[in-house]
Amino acid sequence: MLRMPEFEVHHPTTPEEAVALRAELPGSMYVAGGTDLLPNLKHRLHEPPHLIALSRLSGLDRxxxxxxxxxxxxxxxxxxxxxxxxxxxxxxxxxxxxxxxxxxxxxxxxxxxxxxxxLDTRCLFYNQSRPWRQAVGGCLKKDGDWCHVIGSAKACVAxxxxxxxxxxxxxxxxxxxxxxxxxxxxxxxxxxxxxxxxxxxxxxxxxxxxxxxxxxxxxxxxxxxxxxxxxxxxxxxxxxxxxxxxxxxxxxxxxxxxxxxxxxxxxxxxxxxxxxxxxxxxxxxxxxxxxxxxxxxxxxxxxxxxxxxxxxxxxxxxxxxxxxxxxxxxxxx
Ligand SMILES: Cc1cc2nc3c(=O)[nH]c(=O)nc-3n(C[C@H](O)[C@H](O)[C@H](O)COP(=O)(O)OP(=O)(O)OC[C@H]3O[C@@H](n4cnc5c(N)ncnc54)[C@H](O)[C@@H]3O)c2cc1C
Incomplete structure (x- = not known):
């Protein structure tokens, strides 16, 4: 089973407060609907200690x-x-x-x-579980220095x-x-x-x-x-x-x-x-x-x-x- 890493969730109510929190809290990330981010957290593509939830910001849903x-x-x-x-x-x-x-x-x-x-860029070598990625030694986008797609260390083509x-x-x-x-x-x-x-x-x-x-x-x-x-x-x-x-x-x-x-x-x-x-x-x-x-x-x-x-x-x-x-x-x- 893929488990969620631990994080603290913050609920700002204005865009200004959200940006200030994001700047203040090292390694934090925004989360809106979470439909991209939360699966990515389960795959340990990111392990942010803080999530800044955007769901209570008013006036941005029109x-x-x-x-x-x-x-x-x-x-x-x-x-x-x-x-x-x-x-x-x-x-x-x-x-x-x-x-x-x-x-x-x-x-x-x-x-x-x-x-x-x-939305994060997607790749067959990236959108995988951590053990899968570790088995190929990571990639240029995550935990490695080599793009398996184009066989180069220069560019990530996700x-x-x-x-x-x-x-x-x-x-x-x-x-x-x-x-x-x-x-x-x-x-x-x-x-x-x-x-x-x-x-x-x-x-x-x-x-x-x-x-x-x-x-x-x-x-x-x-x-x-x-x-x-x-x-x-x-x-x-x-x-x-x-x-x-x-x-x-x-x-x-x-x-x-x-x-x-x-x-x-x-x-x-x-x-x-x-x-x-x-x-x-x-x-x-x-x-x-x-x-x-x-x-x-x-x-x-x-x-x-x-x-x-x-x-x-x-x-x-x-x-x-x-x-x-x-x-x-x-x-x-
Ligand atoms: C099974 C499955 C199928 C999917 N199929 C598709 C598909 O066919 N096409 C497609 O386009 N997507 C697809 N998605 C991805 C996702 O559902 C959508 O892209 C969705 O629009 C993401 O929005 P969200 O609010 O859930 O973003 P989140 O998951 O909350 O955030 C995504 C990223 O955007 C950042 N972010 C969010 N809002 C802001 C903001 N206001 N300012 C700055 N950064 C922000 C977050 O920090 C995060 O990095 C799929 C997801 C799943 C799980």
């Missing part, structure tokens, strides 16, 4: 819309609230699809947006495996965070992620940073978005690969397009070179050219289940399917 149409999503918003939001379904349907695809109903009731954004992140990046979302000393910082979500999947290095914000909100700019008229997730089972499973698509269509013409690949490397990967196709109609030929660009941009590693060449191939197929859905599928209600 989905709001500014008069300009942009959306402000509180970090404590449960995934189930995102998945069930009429407002989001009407404005950014891809985000609703992404949230609804996460784990199972119980996880979505407990799990939060903030926890999903800050995959950013959150489902909302690629979709939010495709929607040009920005993150709002509170830092020690009351400093507030806002940055494009993509800039949160580094190339190094190790726990301490995976984010560009300091470890004490508390995510308070995610800001999604107004999707505007003609917005289309969808989320394609590849996984071993059709429920309660992390992505093996994902494709988030967001576009603006003016009649036949596509005037904006973002395609982002998730669950591939420590950073989500926006497909480059799409600007050349802006202004074109999404014909079969254009969709094929976009799918080819996604295939060329994909560099999956054997850090998750599924042959990398198969996952790469699926990048093309899922991009093609997603584009077809943007052209014809259900869109903002």
């Amino acid at each position: 989905i709001e819309q500014d008069p300009d149409g942009s959306l402000i999503l509180g970090a404590s918003t449960p995934l189930a609230a995102l998945a069930g939001s009429e407002l989001l379904a009407a404005s950014v349907p891809g985000l609703v699809e992404a949230a609804a695809s996460i784990a199972g109903p119980q996880h979505r009731r407990m799990g939060t947006l903030g926890g999903n954004v800050m 995959a950013q495996s959150s489902d909302t992140v690629p979709m939010l990046v495709a929607l040009d979302a920005r993150l709002r965070a509170l830092l020690p000393g009351g400093e507030r910082r806002e940055l494009p979500l993509l800039e949160l992620f580094s190339r190094d999947g190790r726990f301490e290095q995976r984010h560009t914000l300091p470890p004490e940073a508390l995510i308070t909100h995610v800001h999604v700019p107004s999707p505007g008229a003609g917005h289309r978005s969808t989320y394609r997730k590849v996984r071993a089972r059709s429920a309660v499973d992390y992505p093996q690969l994902s494709i988030a698509l967001a576009a603006t269509l003016e009649g036949e013409r596509c005037t904006a397009l973002q395609v982002v690949i998730g669950a591939m490397l420590p950073q989500p990967r926006p497909v480059p070179g799409l600007h050349a196709l802006i202004g074109e109609a999404l014909t079969d030929e254009v969709c094929e050219a976009i799918a080819e660009k996604a295939y060329k941009a994909a560099r999956p590693q054997p850090q998750l289940h599924g042959e990398p060449s198969w996952r790469r191939h699926l990048c093309r197929i899922e991009t093609r399917r997603g584009l077809q859905q943007l052209r014809s599928g259900p869109q903002p209600r």
